[in-house]
Amino acid sequence: MAELLYRLGRACARRARTVITVWLALLVTAGVAFTLFSGNLQDSFSIPDTPTKQVNDEVSEKFSDMGGGTGTVVYRTEDGSSFSEKQREGISDRVEEAADLSGVADVVDPFATESERADQAEKLDEGRTEVENGREKLEESQDELDQAREQAEAAGRLDQMEDELDTKQARIDEQREELEEQSQQLDRGASLQEMASDIRSVSEDGSTALVNVSFTEEREEVSQGTRDAVMAAFEDDPVTGTTVDFDSNIAMSIPSLVSTTEVIGVIVAAVVLMVMLGTLVGAGLPILTALVGVGIATMTAMSLSGLVQMASVTPILGLMLGLAVGIDYALFLVNRHRRQLKQGIGVGESVGLATGTAGNAVVFAGMTVLIALLGLNLTGIGFLGLMGTIGSLAIATAVLVAVTLIPALLSLVGTRILTRRERDRLAAADDAARTGEEDADTGRGTRRMSTGWALVRVAAAVLALGVVALPALDLRLGMPDGSSEPADSTQNRAYEAVADEFGEGQNGTLLVAADVPNPPNDGQTVEDHQLEVAEEIHDLDDVTAVAPVGISNDETLAVFQVMPEEGPSSESTEDLVHTLRGMEPIDDAGELGVAGAASGNIDISEKLSDALPTYLAVVVGLSLVILLLVFRSILVPAVATVGFILSFFAALGSVVAIYQWGWLGGLLGVQNPGPVLSFLPTLLVGILFGLAMDYMLFIGSGMREAYVHGRPARTAVVEGFRAGRAVVTAAAIIMISVFGGFVFSDTMMISSIGFALATGVLLDAFVVRMTLIPALMHLAGDKAWWLPRWLDRILPDIDVEGTRLERHHAGEREQDPTRQPAESGS
Structure with a gap:
């Protein structure tokens, strides 16, 4: 080569x-x-065959108007007052316009929804009044019938009138059953309405309204053109006296390349x-x-x-x-x-x-x-x-x-x-x-490192890396949401408005699907099962509200909207998703399925987390093989790989401390700490491994070259280190500078990746390769280069530094005719 x-x-x-x-x-x-x-970039991620995807597919099959992506448009009055009638009409007009757009399945008018909610509450009250009035009338009818029966018996005419009296009694009993059934329906409706009371589309003070948009395609499949058309429908002709913002499912945050x-x-x-x-x-x-x-x-x-x-x-x-x-x-x-x-x-x-x-x-x-x-x-x-x-x-x-x-x-x-x-x-x-x-x-007067100083360097490096890596034990993975967007972005404003006026959980509602027993249990209707499931879910910790969405036409699937107490990236919401999926089947109807943006992000994070150990093992194994071929040593690959693992976990610990815990967040622009980007650890493994091998190559190959040329092992460590330190130092500073430039990106994904890579290079180059490795090599002495003879014979000799090439051309070298004479200036 x-x-x-x-x-x-x-x-x-x-x-x-x-x-x-x-x-x-x-x-x-x-x-x-x-x-x-070039086409449109996406700001969302998807993985096939996740539990969320399976639920979405089932819901799409059972409900023709569901299963697609959803988004929220947030309207607020500029002065914080309630929407005027004219403003309500203006927003409703924009809703109708957006509903006719291609790729849009439905757009829900928030004021119509609240009006329907009020109408339903009024109907429930009227229904209860009618039931009570009906019961009073039935009691009066029953009293009259009882008196007529007594009078007939007293007059000795009971046998003649018994059929007529029994018919009237049967009619009263039938009416009583109808009233009881009506009362149960009212109670069921009242319970469902109470459990759903915190899921609102207009804030209690009337100053904020949420327009829910449903798309025909899944969230990841919605085209940018459709998103832009929806935003244009609400932005191009603004409603006077209001502001409008869009959540991250509608407004995409595409960071600039430069x-x-x-x-x-x-x-x-x-x-x-x-x-x-x-x-x-x-x-x-x-x-x-x-x-x-x-x-x-x-x-x-x-x-x-x-x-x-x-x-x-x-x-x-x-x-x-x-x-x-x-x-x-x-x-x-x-x-x-x-x-x-x-x-x-x-x-x-x-x-x-x-x-x-x-x-x-x-x-x-x-x-x-x-x-x-x-x-x-x-x-x-x-x-x-x-x-x-x-x-x-x-x-x-x-x-x-x-x-x-x-x-x-x-x-x-x-x-x-x-x-x-x-x-x-x-x-x-x-x-x-x-x-x-x-x-x-690297002259003859090379001064070796003392053994005591080598021990101090090893202890200090390992201790420092270990301390920095400790926060990694609390690592939580997640995907970005509106809270991680720049503070001046429409997505962040929408997220904060929803959290302030409706509760954090409104930003990450879950879609829960429950199978319906077929046929229903004895004495139970489909609606009874729906209520039972809703009550079971509502009784869970970290659930604020549950609203029934509907029952499929074949009455085999009931769907609910569940509002958690906290936001989509919170630990409690993650626990709630697991709790819902792990619940015992209700009425032997099967396990609950959970979908929604928050659920989908959790599934992606968990799948990535599961893939990380395998990928890390592959990379570590690859590291050992590569270094074994390059350095023809057993110890050098081992210590180099351990160093890489230390620098990886230390870099990950730094990311957790800043981006998850919020340490120094103000300095780096981290306004809303949250879970670490789910694919960051896996990316960090792959990239940092390659860069760590670069630095090990340029530091370690000089040591091996000096040792092969007859220098004592510990002297070779110093000479090799001095030969490569300048270029590795410059290369590492350049890497840190370039990666560090991305740390202050407005997009949290880019910022966290840039910080992780910059920190990883800093720790690996200066703490591992230039502090820990030379000290360990000094302590190992000649044993650092030991290789079993049988392994030495079968391993190919890879001349990475081109030493044989230099020797081969040294004897043939002539003054190159293209060489230019020295000239002034620089």
């Missing part, structure tokens, strides 16, 4: 303009594809590159090539959004990874090329060697990240696998850019990649300068 990359680098250097033209053509092609084929904070992150990366490389050209090349690569990858990914359902976070994840990794991979090649130029190697030869050595390491490092991301498809979760695939596209593009475009640009730049002073020294053939940075940093 190293020799092949060497030839590729030389070829790209010789045909630099052609290579640059090809990449520009790819960039333009990606832009055209994006313009022509924001000010991300630009700041790139600027910080540029400053780091400038400090390390010393020239504007050197600092500009990695950023320029990373932007080219990430532009191609992101626009290609976006062009696929017209063919597949793609979450809004998916292309942003690719952008985040492609930008950070692209800068780092370019830095590895540029840094190696600069060292070689200062050793007197010609530009063309140095470009080839840098591609064959550092480029070989980049390809290997990129493959580890690529494999880990593609492994997300093994979870069986579609949207997560798509995220991994798009991230893999960004990584693959970054690798290709590094081994083709970077060599071409380095060839054109020539020795200007060096500072003026370095070029002057090179032109003067200063032997002292030709010793190179690596030799100066």
Whole structure:
């Protein structure tokens, strides 16, 4: 591989303009594809075959007008007073307009609903009055009949009148039964109405109204065009004196790909590159090539959004990874090329060697990240696998850019990649300068780490990571809702308005489906069963209200709307969903089914949580195999993998502390702490694993190279560490800067992912790879490189750093004719 990359680098250097033209053509092609084929991104996630999906399918089958997605439009008066009659009529007009839209199944007028509720209450009162009046009349009739029977008996005419009296008695008894049945129906209706009293569509003070919208398609299938049309129906011609907002099921929050904070992150990366490389050209090349690569990858990914359902976070994840990794991979090649130029190697030869050595390491490092991301498809979760695939596209593009475009640009730049002073020294053939940075940093006078200090470093690193990881024990996974949207967004305003005026549970109502016994139990009607189920549900803790939605035409399924006490992402609502599903069958009618947005998010989180241990085991196993091949050691892969696990859980603990507990929330803009994004831990495993292997490669390979060349094991640890620390430090700071730029995103999904990755890189690079690993390697001594002979024979020899390539070309090396003389300026 190293020799092949060497030839590729030389070829790209010789045909630099052609290579640059090809990449520009790819960039333009990606832009055209994006313009022509990009579709709408989604802000929701779905997983097939979840309990929620099964209930939705059953409800859709039994109820023709149900089973689709729902959303809420929130109207409020500007002055907090009750809606005027004119405002009510205006809102009702918008409701009628929205109901006629394509893709909309129904739109419920809140004022009509409240009027119906009042009418039903009035009818119940009238019914009770009629029943009482009927009972009084029956009692009077009974008294009259009893008197007539007594008189007939006294007159000796009872035998003659008995048939007539019995007929009248039967008529009274029949009327009494009808009244009792009517009374039971009224009591049943009153009970159901009382249990549903807290589910309202107009607030008690009359200042807020909820317009419920039902779509013909499921929530994830509702097109953006339909959503936009619904919003336009209520926004384009506003009702005077009112404000209107939309919940997150109607208004989508699509974060922008580029924001000010991300630009700041790139600027910080540029400053780091400038400090390390010393020239504007050197600092500009990695950023320029990373932007080219990430532009191609992101626009290609976006062009696929017209063919597949793609979450809004998916292309942003690719952008985040492609930008950070692209800068780092370019830095590895540029840094190696600069060292070689200062050793007197010609530009063309140095470009080839840098591609064959550092480029070989980049390809290997990129493959580890690529494999880990593609492994997300093994979870069986579609949207997560798509995220991994798009991230893999960004990584693959970054690798290709590094081994083709970077060599071409380095060839054109020539020795200007060096500072003026370095070029002057090179032109003067200063032997002292030709010793190179690596030799100066790893000279014979290397001072070893003391064993005591190594023990202190191990203890401090493990203790620090353990403490930071502790909050991960309280990890709760969930999906974003309106409370996690930016404070100035319509979704957040709608969420807060509903919570303030109707209770938090109104933001996450559940749809509960109950089978109806067929036939019903003795003496029980379908309506009796409906009431019994409603009462069982209402008696549960954390339930505020229960409203019957309807009974299917075949009388086999009853559906209820259940309002929890707390919001959709709360722990109590999650417990309530589990409680409902675990209830004993009522009247042997089967278990209850639960659906709704809150239930669906809980199912997604649980499935992702179940998939995490398996995926983590796969990644850990992959880590051991890769490191075993690279370092040909038993201990090194073990300690490196343990380090990765420590940094992963520490990063996860940091996320829990800030985004779930709310620590430092004000500093990072976390206004409403809640569950951690359900797919974040799985993403973090895949991405952090790849990056951790990168840093282990650049730190550990130098140690192995020094040891193989005869240096004592503990001396080799120090020399290898010094050889790789500068580039790993710069690479980690760049990664942290780029990922950190996403922390201040208005979208909580993006913010939490950026924070997790930035924290994970910080901890893994500086605490694990540069503190813990060198100390453990020192303590292990020669045992760090022990490998059973039988295993040594069967393992392939992977020359990741291209050492054999350097030795092979050292004897053939000639002054490259393309080498430019030192020139002034930088």
